[in-house]
Amino acid sequence: MSENTRARARTTESETEQEQEHESEQVDCPECGGNLVMDDEHGETVCDDCGLVVEEGEIDRGPEWRAFDASEKDEKSRVGAPTTNMMHDKGLSTNIDWRDQDAYGNSLGSRQRQKMQRLRKWNERFRTRDSKERNLKQALGEIDRMASALGLPENVRETASVIYRRALDEDLLPGRSIEGVATASVYAAARQAGVPRSLDEITDVSRVEKSEIARTYRYVIRELGLEVKPADPESYVPRFASSLGLSDEAEHRARQLLQNAKEQGVHSGKSPVGLAAAAVYAAALLTNEKTTQAAVSEVADISEVTIRNRYHELLEAEQDLPMA
DNA sequence: ATGGTTTTTACTGCGTC
Protein backbone atom coordinates (compact mmCIF):
# COMPACT_ATOMS: atom_id res chain seq x y z
CA MET A 1 0.00 0.00 0.00
CA SER A 2 1.34 3.39 -0.87
CA GLU A 3 2.15 5.70 1.95
CA ASN A 4 0.86 8.60 -0.05
CA THR A 5 -2.69 7.74 0.56
CA ARG A 6 -2.00 7.79 4.23
CA ALA A 7 -0.21 11.09 4.26
CA ARG A 8 -1.99 13.79 6.16
CA ALA A 9 -2.72 16.86 4.17
CA ARG A 10 -0.82 19.87 5.25
CA THR A 11 -2.57 23.16 5.46
CA THR A 12 0.23 24.99 3.77
CA GLU A 13 -1.28 26.77 0.84
CA SER A 14 1.38 29.11 -0.39
CA GLU A 15 5.05 29.87 -0.05
CA THR A 16 4.31 33.52 0.51
CA GLU A 17 3.35 32.94 4.08
CA GLN A 18 5.39 35.14 6.30
CA GLU A 19 7.36 33.73 9.15
CA GLN A 20 5.15 33.75 12.15
CA GLU A 21 6.45 35.18 15.38
CA HIS A 22 6.95 32.48 17.90
CA GLU A 23 7.59 34.65 20.90
CA SER A 24 4.30 36.41 21.27
CA GLU A 25 1.10 34.78 22.29
CA GLN A 26 -0.92 37.14 20.14
CA VAL A 27 -0.45 36.22 16.52
CA ASP A 28 -2.43 37.59 13.66
CA CYS A 29 -4.29 35.45 11.22
CA PRO A 30 -2.34 35.02 7.98
CA GLU A 31 -5.57 35.25 6.01
CA CYS A 32 -7.44 38.22 7.37
CA GLY A 33 -5.29 39.65 10.15
CA GLY A 34 -7.81 38.79 12.82
CA ASN A 35 -7.11 37.43 16.23
CA LEU A 36 -6.06 33.86 16.66
CA VAL A 37 -7.70 32.02 19.48
CA MET A 38 -6.89 28.71 21.06
CA ASP A 39 -9.86 26.46 20.97
CA ASP A 40 -9.20 23.97 23.70
CA GLU A 41 -12.38 22.12 23.02
CA HIS A 42 -11.16 20.94 19.66
CA GLY A 43 -7.46 21.37 20.11
CA GLU A 44 -7.25 23.83 17.30
CA THR A 45 -6.02 27.35 16.85
CA VAL A 46 -8.63 29.23 14.94
CA CYS A 47 -9.01 32.76 13.66
CA ASP A 48 -11.61 34.86 15.40
CA ASP A 49 -12.77 36.55 12.25
CA CYS A 50 -12.54 34.21 9.31
CA GLY A 51 -12.50 30.86 11.07
CA LEU A 52 -9.28 29.73 9.48
CA VAL A 53 -7.78 26.91 11.43
CA VAL A 54 -4.11 27.66 11.60
CA GLU A 55 -2.95 24.61 13.38
CA GLU A 56 -4.75 21.55 14.42
CA GLY A 57 -3.38 20.01 17.50
CA GLU A 58 -0.04 18.52 16.49
CA ILE A 59 1.79 20.67 18.96
CA ASP A 60 1.09 20.10 22.59
CA ARG A 61 2.11 23.15 24.57
CA GLY A 62 1.11 21.70 27.87
CA PRO A 63 3.66 20.98 30.53
CA GLU A 64 5.26 17.62 30.69
CA TRP A 65 3.49 16.15 33.66
CA ARG A 66 4.78 12.69 33.33
CA ALA A 67 7.22 11.72 36.02
CA PHE A 68 8.97 8.43 36.38
CA ASP A 69 10.28 8.65 39.86
CA ALA A 70 10.16 10.88 42.85
CA SER A 71 13.07 13.11 41.96
CA GLU A 72 11.92 13.62 38.44
CA LYS A 73 8.51 14.49 39.73
CA ASP A 74 10.01 17.18 41.89
CA GLU A 75 11.76 18.69 38.95
CA LYS A 76 8.99 18.55 36.47
CA SER A 77 5.87 19.33 38.38
CA ARG A 78 5.07 22.95 38.97
CA VAL A 79 4.35 24.21 42.42
CA GLY A 80 0.84 23.42 43.45
CA ALA A 81 0.24 20.83 40.82
CA PRO A 82 -3.39 20.32 39.96
CA THR A 83 -4.76 16.96 40.83
CA THR A 84 -5.20 15.04 37.67
CA ASN A 85 -6.20 11.63 36.55
CA MET A 86 -3.28 11.73 34.21
CA MET A 87 -0.95 10.88 37.07
CA HIS A 88 -1.11 7.44 38.41
CA ASP A 89 -1.87 8.54 41.93
CA LYS A 90 -3.44 11.83 40.96
CA GLY A 91 -0.34 13.48 42.36
CA LEU A 92 -1.72 13.23 45.84
CA SER A 93 0.30 10.50 47.47
CA THR A 94 1.99 11.10 50.78
CA ASN A 95 5.55 10.23 51.53
CA ILE A 96 6.67 9.38 55.00
CA ASP A 97 10.34 9.58 55.76
CA TRP A 98 12.00 6.35 56.78
CA ARG A 99 14.13 7.96 59.44
CA ASP A 100 12.86 7.75 62.98
CA GLN A 101 13.34 11.41 63.60
CA ASP A 102 11.10 14.34 64.08
CA ALA A 103 11.27 17.48 62.05
CA TYR A 104 14.18 18.76 64.08
CA GLY A 105 16.29 15.66 63.64
CA ASN A 106 15.75 14.38 67.18
CA SER A 107 15.21 10.67 67.38
CA LEU A 108 11.82 9.42 68.39
CA GLY A 109 10.72 7.61 71.46
CA SER A 110 9.72 4.00 71.13
CA ARG A 111 6.00 4.78 71.21
CA GLN A 112 6.44 7.26 68.43
CA ARG A 113 8.59 4.86 66.48
CA GLN A 114 5.95 2.20 66.55
CA LYS A 115 3.35 4.69 65.47
CA MET A 116 5.46 5.73 62.54
CA GLN A 117 5.96 2.12 61.54
CA ARG A 118 2.22 1.60 61.42
CA LEU A 119 1.70 4.76 59.41
CA ARG A 120 4.37 3.80 56.93
CA LYS A 121 2.88 0.42 56.43
CA TRP A 122 -0.56 1.73 55.71
CA ASN A 123 0.65 4.55 53.60
CA GLU A 124 2.56 2.08 51.53
CA ARG A 125 -0.47 -0.14 51.19
CA PHE A 126 -2.62 2.68 49.97
CA ARG A 127 -0.10 4.22 47.69
CA THR A 128 1.00 1.27 45.65
CA ARG A 129 -1.86 -1.04 46.21
CA ASP A 130 -0.23 -3.59 43.97
CA SER A 131 1.35 -3.93 40.59
CA LYS A 132 -1.62 -2.23 39.03
CA GLU A 133 -0.05 1.07 39.80
CA ARG A 134 2.96 0.39 37.63
CA ASN A 135 0.69 -0.73 34.89
CA LEU A 136 -1.33 2.43 35.16
CA LYS A 137 1.73 4.60 35.06
CA GLN A 138 2.88 3.14 31.80
CA ALA A 139 -0.56 3.26 30.25
CA LEU A 140 -1.08 6.88 31.12
CA GLY A 141 2.20 7.69 29.48
CA GLU A 142 1.03 6.02 26.34
CA ILE A 143 -2.32 7.74 26.42
CA ASP A 144 -0.56 11.03 26.73
CA ARG A 145 1.73 10.29 23.85
CA MET A 146 -1.02 9.22 21.49
CA ALA A 147 -3.32 12.06 22.41
CA SER A 148 -0.54 14.50 21.70
CA ALA A 149 0.22 12.94 18.37
CA LEU A 150 -3.42 13.17 17.41
CA GLY A 151 -3.73 16.72 18.64
CA LEU A 152 -6.45 15.85 21.06
CA PRO A 153 -7.35 18.37 23.73
CA GLU A 154 -6.70 17.94 27.41
CA ASN A 155 -10.19 16.90 28.39
CA VAL A 156 -10.04 13.94 26.04
CA ARG A 157 -6.86 12.82 27.71
CA GLU A 158 -8.55 13.07 31.06
CA THR A 159 -11.46 10.99 29.85
CA ALA A 160 -9.16 8.41 28.35
CA SER A 161 -7.34 8.17 31.64
CA VAL A 162 -10.57 7.66 33.52
CA ILE A 163 -11.67 4.95 31.13
CA TYR A 164 -8.39 3.17 31.47
CA ARG A 165 -8.53 3.43 35.22
CA ARG A 166 -11.95 1.87 35.24
CA ALA A 167 -10.88 -0.91 32.94
CA LEU A 168 -8.08 -1.65 35.32
CA ASP A 169 -10.38 -1.65 38.33
CA GLU A 170 -12.72 -4.05 36.63
CA ASP A 171 -9.89 -6.46 35.92
CA LEU A 172 -10.28 -6.24 32.19
CA LEU A 173 -6.59 -6.28 31.59
CA PRO A 174 -5.55 -9.91 31.92
CA GLY A 175 -5.09 -11.33 28.47
CA ARG A 176 -4.91 -7.94 26.86
CA SER A 177 -2.00 -5.66 26.24
CA ILE A 178 -1.62 -2.43 28.11
CA GLU A 179 -1.01 -0.73 24.82
CA GLY A 180 -4.20 -2.08 23.35
CA VAL A 181 -6.41 -1.01 26.19
CA ALA A 182 -4.73 2.37 26.36
CA THR A 183 -5.35 2.90 22.67
CA ALA A 184 -8.94 1.79 22.96
CA SER A 185 -9.40 4.26 25.81
CA VAL A 186 -8.15 7.10 23.68
CA TYR A 187 -10.37 6.07 20.82
CA ALA A 188 -13.41 5.88 23.06
CA ALA A 189 -12.62 9.14 24.82
CA ALA A 190 -12.22 11.03 21.57
CA ARG A 191 -15.55 9.78 20.35
CA GLN A 192 -17.32 10.57 23.56
CA ALA A 193 -15.95 14.06 23.53
CA GLY A 194 -17.31 14.64 20.05
CA VAL A 195 -13.88 15.01 18.48
CA PRO A 196 -13.61 11.59 16.94
CA ARG A 197 -10.57 10.30 15.18
CA SER A 198 -11.05 7.48 12.75
CA LEU A 199 -9.78 4.05 13.57
CA ASP A 200 -7.15 4.48 10.90
CA GLU A 201 -5.84 7.66 12.42
CA ILE A 202 -5.68 6.00 15.79
CA THR A 203 -3.86 3.05 14.34
CA ASP A 204 -1.22 5.32 12.88
CA VAL A 205 -0.09 6.52 16.28
CA SER A 206 -0.57 3.32 18.19
CA ARG A 207 1.85 0.47 18.51
CA VAL A 208 -0.99 -1.98 18.19
CA GLU A 209 -2.70 -3.51 15.20
CA LYS A 210 -5.96 -2.09 14.01
CA SER A 211 -7.83 -5.32 14.54
CA GLU A 212 -6.67 -5.56 18.10
CA ILE A 213 -7.66 -2.00 18.83
CA ALA A 214 -11.12 -2.61 17.44
CA ARG A 215 -11.49 -5.81 19.36
CA THR A 216 -10.27 -4.35 22.61
CA TYR A 217 -12.37 -1.27 22.13
CA ARG A 218 -15.55 -3.26 21.73
CA TYR A 219 -14.66 -5.33 24.74
CA VAL A 220 -13.96 -2.36 26.96
CA ILE A 221 -17.11 -0.57 25.90
CA ARG A 222 -19.22 -3.59 26.58
CA GLU A 223 -17.69 -4.47 29.91
CA LEU A 224 -17.79 -0.96 31.24
CA GLY A 225 -21.25 -0.36 29.89
CA LEU A 226 -20.09 2.82 28.21
CA GLU A 227 -22.55 4.42 25.88
CA VAL A 228 -20.89 5.59 22.76
CA LYS A 229 -23.24 6.60 20.04
CA PRO A 230 -22.12 5.97 16.50
CA ALA A 231 -19.84 8.82 15.55
CA ASP A 232 -21.70 11.81 14.26
CA PRO A 233 -20.53 12.64 10.74
CA GLU A 234 -20.87 16.32 11.54
CA SER A 235 -18.09 16.16 14.05
CA TYR A 236 -15.62 15.45 11.29
CA VAL A 237 -16.72 18.35 9.15
CA PRO A 238 -14.81 21.23 10.74
CA ARG A 239 -11.53 19.38 10.60
CA PHE A 240 -11.91 18.40 6.96
CA ALA A 241 -13.24 21.77 5.91
CA SER A 242 -10.38 23.70 7.37
CA SER A 243 -7.76 21.30 6.11
CA LEU A 244 -9.07 22.06 2.67
CA GLY A 245 -9.25 25.77 3.31
CA LEU A 246 -12.97 26.03 2.76
CA SER A 247 -15.15 28.87 3.93
CA ASP A 248 -17.46 28.91 6.91
CA GLU A 249 -20.32 28.98 4.50
CA ALA A 250 -19.27 25.74 2.91
CA GLU A 251 -18.77 24.19 6.29
CA HIS A 252 -22.22 25.27 7.32
CA ARG A 253 -23.67 23.95 4.11
CA ALA A 254 -22.04 20.59 4.72
CA ARG A 255 -23.70 20.44 8.09
CA GLN A 256 -27.07 21.13 6.55
CA LEU A 257 -26.62 18.36 4.06
CA LEU A 258 -25.81 15.95 6.82
CA GLN A 259 -28.72 16.99 8.99
CA ASN A 260 -31.08 16.67 6.11
CA ALA A 261 -29.73 13.26 5.28
CA LYS A 262 -30.05 12.26 8.89
CA GLU A 263 -33.72 13.13 8.95
CA GLN A 264 -34.35 10.99 5.94
CA GLY A 265 -32.41 8.13 7.37
CA VAL A 266 -30.07 7.91 4.44
CA HIS A 267 -27.41 6.63 6.80
CA SER A 268 -27.63 3.21 8.30
CA GLY A 269 -24.50 1.21 7.94
CA LYS A 270 -22.57 3.80 5.98
CA SER A 271 -19.32 4.96 7.41
CA PRO A 272 -19.68 8.34 9.12
CA VAL A 273 -16.33 9.47 7.83
CA GLY A 274 -17.44 8.78 4.28
CA LEU A 275 -20.61 10.75 4.80
CA ALA A 276 -18.71 13.67 6.26
CA ALA A 277 -16.21 13.66 3.42
CA ALA A 278 -18.98 13.57 0.85
CA ALA A 279 -20.84 16.39 2.55
CA VAL A 280 -17.74 18.53 2.57
CA TYR A 281 -17.16 17.89 -1.10
CA ALA A 282 -20.78 18.54 -2.02
CA ALA A 283 -20.79 21.72 0.01
CA ALA A 284 -17.69 22.96 -1.76
CA LEU A 285 -19.45 22.41 -5.04
CA LEU A 286 -22.57 24.22 -3.92
CA THR A 287 -20.64 27.22 -2.74
CA ASN A 288 -18.44 27.31 -5.82
CA GLU A 289 -15.24 26.68 -4.00
CA LYS A 290 -12.60 24.70 -5.67
CA THR A 291 -11.79 21.32 -4.30
CA THR A 292 -11.27 17.99 -5.91
CA GLN A 293 -12.50 14.62 -4.88
CA ALA A 294 -8.91 13.58 -4.66
CA ALA A 295 -8.16 16.31 -2.13
CA VAL A 296 -11.09 15.42 0.06
CA SER A 297 -10.23 11.80 -0.22
CA GLU A 298 -6.76 12.65 0.98
CA VAL A 299 -7.72 14.53 4.12
CA ALA A 300 -10.53 12.18 5.06
CA ASP A 301 -8.70 8.98 4.22
CA ILE A 302 -11.66 7.78 2.22
CA SER A 303 -11.66 6.51 -1.33
CA GLU A 304 -12.92 8.74 -4.08
CA VAL A 305 -15.44 6.16 -5.09
CA THR A 306 -17.06 6.28 -1.72
CA ILE A 307 -17.17 10.04 -1.81
CA ARG A 308 -18.90 9.91 -5.16
CA ASN A 309 -21.50 7.42 -4.03
CA ARG A 310 -22.25 9.26 -0.81
CA TYR A 311 -22.48 12.70 -2.25
CA HIS A 312 -24.94 11.59 -4.85
CA GLU A 313 -27.11 10.24 -2.11
CA LEU A 314 -26.77 13.44 -0.15
CA LEU A 315 -27.83 15.60 -3.05
CA GLU A 316 -30.75 13.34 -3.84
CA ALA A 317 -31.95 13.54 -0.29
CA GLU A 318 -31.68 17.29 -0.49
CA GLN A 319 -33.98 17.45 -3.49
CA ASP A 320 -36.61 15.09 -2.22
CA LEU A 321 -37.28 17.37 0.66
CA PRO A 322 -36.19 20.85 -0.36
CA MET A 323 -37.65 23.13 2.28
CA ALA A 324 -39.58 21.88 5.23
C1' DA B 1 -17.41 -20.39 9.11
C1' DT B 2 -20.94 -17.94 6.23
C1' DG B 3 -23.38 -14.78 3.71
C1' DG B 4 -24.74 -10.06 3.07
C1' DT B 5 -23.26 -5.36 2.93
C1' DT B 6 -20.00 -1.64 2.41
C1' DT B 7 -15.54 0.09 0.98
C1' DT B 8 -11.55 -0.12 -1.85
C1' DT B 9 -8.85 -1.03 -5.88
C1' DA B 10 -8.12 -0.74 -10.60
C1' DC B 11 -9.50 0.46 -14.99
C1' DT B 12 -12.02 2.88 -18.65
C1' DG B 13 -14.50 6.68 -21.12
C1' DC B 14 -15.75 11.50 -21.45
C1' DG B 15 -15.20 16.44 -21.49
C1' DT B 16 -12.20 20.45 -20.74
C1' DC B 17 -8.27 23.42 -20.10
Place this chain on the structure above:
DNA sequence: GACGCGGTAAAAACCAT
Protein backbone atom coordinates in the same frame (compact mmCIF):
# COMPACT_ATOMS: atom_id res chain seq x y z
C1' DG C 1 -2.09 15.06 -22.94
C1' DA C 2 -3.12 15.73 -18.21
C1' DC C 3 -6.78 16.49 -15.16
C1' DG C 4 -11.16 16.14 -12.90
C1' DC C 5 -15.09 13.40 -12.81
C1' DG C 6 -18.24 9.45 -13.43
C1' DG C 7 -19.14 4.64 -13.77
C1' DT C 8 -18.25 -0.48 -13.19
C1' DA C 9 -16.56 -4.97 -11.77
C1' DA C 10 -14.07 -7.64 -8.77
C1' DA C 11 -11.52 -7.94 -4.38
C1' DA C 12 -11.20 -6.94 0.34
C1' DA C 13 -12.94 -5.66 4.74
C1' DC C 14 -16.54 -5.70 7.87
C1' DC C 15 -20.51 -7.39 10.51
C1' DA C 16 -24.06 -10.29 12.31
C1' DT C 17 -25.31 -14.84 12.64
